[in-house]
Amino acid sequence: MMSNLRVRADEFLSQKRIAVAGVSRTEQDSANIIYKKLRDTGYQVFAINPNAEEVEGDPCYPTIGSIPDGIENVVIVTTPEVTDSVVRDCADAGVKRVWMHRSLGNSVSDDAVEFCRQHGIQVLDGGCPMMFCEPVDFGHKCLRTVMGWAGRLPK
Numbered sequence: 001m002m003s004n005l006r007v008r009a010d011e012f013l014s015q016k017r018i019a020v021a022g023v024s025r026t027e028q029d030s031a032n033i034i035y036k037k038l039r040d041t042g043y044q045v046f047a048i049n050p051n052a053e054e055v056e057g058d059p060c061y062p063t064i065g066s067i068p069d070g071i072e073n074v075v076i077v078t079t080p081e082v083t084d085s086v087v088r089d090c091a092d093a094g095v096k097r098v099w100m101h102r103s104l105g106n107s108v109s110d111d112a113v114e115f116c117r118q119h120g121i122q123v124l125d126g127g128c129p130m131m132f133c134e135p136v137d138f139g140h141k142c143l144r145t146v147m148g149w150a151g152r153l154p155k
């Protein structure tokens with residue numbers, strides 16, 4: 001199971017333009033931590049929050065479709081209810097890959113996973129990009145191991 005997840009995670013992270021939906025003006029939110037990690041390791045990242053114009057000192061976009069030149073990869077770090085609407089926005093914008101964050105918080109919605117599959121969007125339904133984005137910190141290595149043992153990582 002881990003090898004398939006590893007391949008899918010590596011494929012997702014091989015794309016250097018990634019949007020993060022669910023960032024906030026609160027710096028310690030999971031979405032912001034993921035956003036900063038991706039930005040600081042060389043990704044071109046786009047913050048998505050309809051209620052903010054700037055996050056982490058960068059422009060913030062209200063929707064996936066409002067990102068200049070489009071986007072193919074989105075990390076979703078919202079409530080499952082909001083995830084349902086984000087994946088619809090992703091489909092409208094031509095997104096090819098979605099990663100629904102599930103670690104200490106949960107963004108996964110079964111309806112959103114099914115919607116992605118029906119609309120040709122590859123979906124990682126759980127885990128965290130920080131478990132795979134190099135360099136992986138000790139805490140995320142441990143979390144990946146524990147979640148793997150507990151069967152809580154995507155298949």
